[in-house]
Amino acid sequence: MPDSPSDEVTDDAYEAPYDLAVIGAGCAGLAGAVTASELGLSVALLDASGQIGGQFYRRPAPALGAKRPEALHHDWSAFADLRGRLEASEVVHLAGHHVWAVTRGSEGGAGWAVHAVTGPDGGGDRPVRVRARTVLLATGAYERHLPFPGWTLPGVVGAGGAQAMMKSGLVLPGSRVVVAGSGPLLLAVASSLATAGAHVPAVVEASGYLGYARRPGVLAANPQKLVEALVHGAALLRYGVRLRTRSAVTEVHGSDRVEAVTVSRVDRDWRPVRGAGRRIACDALAVGHGLVPQTELATGLGCATRRTPDGAYALVLDGLQETSVPGLWAAGETGGIGGAQLARAEGDIAGIAVAARVYGQPALTRDGRVRKLQRRRDRMRAFADVMAAAHAPGPGWVRWPDDTTEVCRCEEVTAGAIREAVTDYGAHDARTVKLLTRAGMGWCQGRVCGAAVACLAAGPGDGSVPPSAERRPLAVPVPLGVLGALEPDDAGADSTGRPDATGPDPGAEQTS
Template sequence: MTTSESEPYDLAVLGAGSAGLAGAVTASELGLSVALLDASAHTGGQFYRHPAPAMGAVRPEALHHDWSAYADLRGRLAQSDVSHLPGHHVWSVTQDDEATGMWAVHAVTGADGGEERPVRVRARAVLLATGAYERQLPFPGWTLPGVVAAGGAQAMLKSGLVLPGRRIVVAGSGPLLLAVASSLAAAGATVPAVVEASGYLRYTRHPRALVTNPHKAVEALVHGAALLRHRVPVRLRSAVTEVHGTDRVEAVTVTRLDRDWRPVRGAGRRIVCDALAVGHGLVPQIELATALGCATRSLPDGTRALALDGLQETSVRGLWAAGETGGVGGAGLARTEGELAGIAVAARVLGRPAHGGRVGELQRRRDRMRTFAAAMAAAHAPGPGWSRWLADDTEVCRCEEVTAGRVREAIEDLGARDARTVKLFTRAGMGWCQGRMCGPAVACLAARGEDAEPPPERRPFAVPVPLAALAALDDPVVPRHDV
């Protein structure tokens, strides 16, 4: 294998989940040179997270839905010329030359225990497939050991083959809860309840989305049957409003909610448990794109996603996106958009028109699934009354230990009227997570419940990066690998 530092890749794909894998292998099979960067050591992203081979898992596919689709992409990747670059934490994307449209992807390797070093990957086009992260709405006791994100509990099971507890309440809002609860129960945990803040009847307001996506109903039936088999009750229009315990979770209070997610007085019930898996949907991870000025759009659940054209290109020419960055819709939608983006990038690089039967088929499939994604976001959108769960001593920003009382003081006494001003007064959002955990809560409190999400910010760093990486920006360039 020889290397050449003067030749950039045709395409750099950021993220090796469903969308990234589909985009990378599609573009490679059409003749492009492709680099696939991902922070994880393994492909699959969050959805297809699986144990390391050293753990000796006999059937990792048993914990996954639609494993065959991932296995197909993984097999195509192994047979392709794609340069897979695992363990690369991308912190910025810049345009080196506007005239030629050349991009530079800046990353750090060795951040998971090895010696950290900066790298730069140059490419003619970039596909963002960075996925999403979980939205957390705070409540009293949510910082106790034993409280984990719903997706985090599933990740522990899929990648580590461990459970966060023996008796686990699953709570929040969104279809992920059903999948998490059924997988935890199948792995041997006792699940006293699935606590859903919304009601599934909201889906009936979107009959076209339901009719054109029958596979979603099948998925729901599969999870529902699993919950019935394990005798797991589902409590609708309810939420965990308090966690009890000293050194770790001992019980939770589940409270009925009104239409706006305000707790109904006297409707609380305590459930004994030793762990709580909680999450209120997903937030598209778009920091790399907004730093470049990409246009965004508001989703029905109050989050923001990238605004994309019919071929998955962002408002910045040469920058494509697929999967959850354009709105949360599941692995099937991510694969479809990844393949469509791969075809579009290849057409642009090779100077061919991006049309034909396959493109039209993918666009129709994408549009059908996007319709369901919008219905899902609307059905599980947080109500403005959820902030009533918060006591003044409830921590809102865990990184900087900022309480709800301090945020309210900044608003009521110091005159803050938006999340940015609250941050300046209280440091909420200035910690390690950079507002990913506390952003929705701070924005909601600052807007007095009118907005669920802060507007996207243009930050030069998408993830924390050591100063040494900034001091060595001129090297090294990751070369294109020519077989």
């Protein structure tokens, strides 16, 4: 099935309820959709992008004329297999669909209603609704950003953003690019940049790699991860890229764009070591401090969450990938950051589990294929937990931003304003800071600044505190005209007119 824009989808796609609606066409969503379809279910696959593959398998538009887009990717054969299975299936691919809410359905046997706005940026002329008996959330993750002086200068991009620029636009963020932050993504980004022709003077890792050595059994059970690290390490050696561990970029210098960065040694809590700063000339900085599961749709429905080893929130899932809300499954990064291979395994498990529920045949989940997938998932999930613990942000990073550093870029809220809200007005959580300063009320709705605001609100010494797993009625920005055009039944409203977000109260129980 080719990638197709949403305006080519006919109204028939929104009529009869599906057995399964999959939200997200990345590795997990594709695996879940095609597996369920191959077992005979009717499946709708919704994604905001115009093409399948998610963030991991971003690729250039055909107009750019890339001859070998697979050269920009790791494990391309796995994606090619998924794409071939999708093309051979009867999955209805709804591209350019930005899902803003999932509500309980009330008609036609559909358990759920998935609400979306269409178009490349969600600016379509009408809202759409997809009804389904079950839902699989495969919404992925977004980057964790920790602010420091100069991080808003042109030329500073997310580490994942730099990779996306290469994969989808065939462009580099600069000619001399420092890669910094924490996590294994840095090695992949640096090797890709260097291979594409950028000069990478340094990879700056705030943590170290000794944390992996504390779990030798987990490492031995995941040899492919060691192979990946060796491949990236060999690329860095080939291009003369220096790896600096226990270090962080604590300041960016420049007027109109990046001209240099200050790299400081940090202690185990990520506190800068006085007098240990070094200036490195560059014209771009690719920086990221790991990934955060994107769980807004699930927490809006009351799904239980758990704290991950790096302080984020991920969904609580059972052995078959079902959330705490019956009829709602999740796969991939929503259950914790783990990579493409883990996402595919979880998607396969979820697809089979949904089919077993729809058909009323639990035996489908007890055969050898499912047990093999579960063993693979558990092995890779154990490695993911080790990885998260090894690269967890230290509380000392809150000393990086001075009072003039912008934390919330959308609303131009500085670290000083947040500290004032804490010390002078008694704010001790992100929500109160938000009400006092508007931090997190902008277009990104706290996706960029949420972690930083929560850490600064917690005060000195608690910099590892993440944002709470909030329950929101809208997962993405929606025009008021779209909401005004909805009938109460279309919005899944209860008798009070509020969106019907059934499930347990997340204020009462958020962690496992």
